[in-house]
Amino acid sequence: MHQSGVDIFLRSLMEEGVDTIFGYPGAAIVDIHHQLIQAPIRHILVRHEQGAVHAADGYARASGGVGVCLVTSGPGATNTVSGIASAYADSIPIVVFTGQVPTALIGNDAFQEVDIVGITRPCTKHNYLVTRIEDLARVIKEAFHLAASGRPGPVLVDLPKNLMQSTAPHTSAAAVDIKSYQPTYHPNVKQLHKVVELIQKAQKPLILAGGGIILSKASQALNRLAHIINAPVTATLMGLGAFPADSPRWLGMIGMHGTYRANMASAACDLMIAVGVRFDDRVTGKIEGFAPHAKIVHIDIDPTSIRKNVPVTVPVVGDCRVTLNRLNRLLQEAGLFWSPDSRESWMAEIETWKQTHQMRYEQADVIKPQYVVEKLHALTDGEAVVTTEVGQNQMWAAQYYHFNQPNCFITSGGLGCMGFGLPAAIGAQLARPDRVVVDIAGDGSIQMNIQEMATAVQYDLPIKVIILNNQYLGMVRQWQELFYHKCYACTKMEHTPDFLKLAEAYGAMGLRATRPEEVVPVLKEGLSIPRTVIMEFMVEPEEKVYPMVPAGAPITEMLLV
């Protein structure tokens, strides 16, 4: 029996359990769309291909599965690049299918032809141009396997049009066997014994959790470790939600906009157990000043993350969940346990920092953006799935929406890609129809993918877009205020659309608060409406994100309120 390329494509996707695709048709890919509508796969028609990739990213993070995109060749493909780079930086499993001109035209500068495999080579985990229909089923199987296994990441598959139209005998793809790709899931136990030794010697242990905890579903194991060794826990931006923010062991986020106590604890600890992190410069600040007294244990599935930026005492290559479970078992088998008493002086030291400086902001007669996020947290019982744009809105979301569960904070961490939040919220809402999904946005970044409002309305997605409108590109303005002599070059948004009318124009609902006392009523009303809603909050234009560590300074040198 012969099957067309499209048949093979659709069958392969169904075998992978794909039920949702974010896409946009075009000449080179229309053969798939033509048949897709008859398949039991939901196609979400976005308004821009960048939106498709961010939506797939949000879908992957909220569901814990793989997100899928389907776009056309040329501009359709190039529009995906920012989304792919964002997913790559944050290790998010997505598979992006791009149409390509027919194989006979490749290299001819044909209409809507680009070398998307060449363009995306440095920002994908791997990519493929399929030139033989016999390879199609295998490549798709490999693509899903690569995206989701090891350190996850985006994989791109370029599909020439003639391949979709040609036929091949029906064959099922064999199990994936890539001899050069064997991620290390199980840690070397010898290394773990060294970790146990270090834990036994440590007086001031600190756990640093990263996005790897969420990706490998290791939250419980992390919690267990923190309980056994009675250590305080901090997290990177990507790790928020990996450890419950309502735990007494929780210190808050580390890094450039981390809490005072988390940053001070990182400088004072004598053992740092870093799990699923990559020691980004926004986390470490000046490397020489980072955890200067600590022995560092670094657990990560990607060997390139280890010793890339920070010298490590005990490297452990392995999956976060498998490794932490193993470590916990070793500790338990050895009968090791640390009571609160044994950590009394260390916790007291941390408590002093907590008293010295808490995350805070001044109340005023204008709306403070932090207040909006705090109230949002209260009114959603901390149960919302929160996506963000990039900049101040993102940091206030990270600081004031205290995440207790994994897969609930969805942000473009590594790339810092403005325009991420709205499409990511669309993906997250489709993955989690049971949850309130909120995009915390600024007036600048919301405009980068505002067209996806139409997508949200078309699919009746009740996502809530919260615009913290300070009429500036706030984070850059903050840098200009603090480090560029208050010269606000090019950061004032002299004109923005009327977001309420814009919401209505898209068929959504628009609400606005201009006074502090309007914040709660607007939030309550917006959250109660089962439709796409924009809630605009006219906030203090010159509010800044604090604490702040100037770029390149040690993370203990914080500017405070």
Added chain:
Amino acid sequence: MAYKTEKHILSLIVENQPGVLSRIVGLFSGRGFNIESLCVAETAEADISRITLVTLGDMDIIEQIKKQLNKLINVIKVIDLTHRPFVARDMALIKVRARPENRAEILRMVDIFRARVVDVGALFYTVEVIGDLEKIRSLINLLTPMGIKEVARTGTIALPRELKKRSK
């Protein structure tokens, strides 16, 4: 921690597929690593290629280069030959002006360097020389006064040495 910068010869076993070389070269340029020389060809198996790559870096950089190479899906194996016995060869073709009064001298040097004249023209000899980098540089230096028209050089190729004794 400061380590000294060292030359490393890396032997990469890779899948012989389109784009593999581009992935490797892109990794070096994108991450600011250094490539001194690069040689690529099929091995005895048609679907496997060997890339011999000479790079410079301190211990941390070399470790990161090896890890990043290993992370590429199409790279099967990365062997660092630097601290183990290996044989390495470079080759050059040197087109040198062969004035009648210089011809005997050129042939003498070709002989001393165990090189060969592989093309003889009215005005130029083309000399083929194989050896290590130093030997090739020396010959080029010695021939320079006579007038070198052009030079084509390969990068280094290398293989680890085998054991001299059979293990018991």
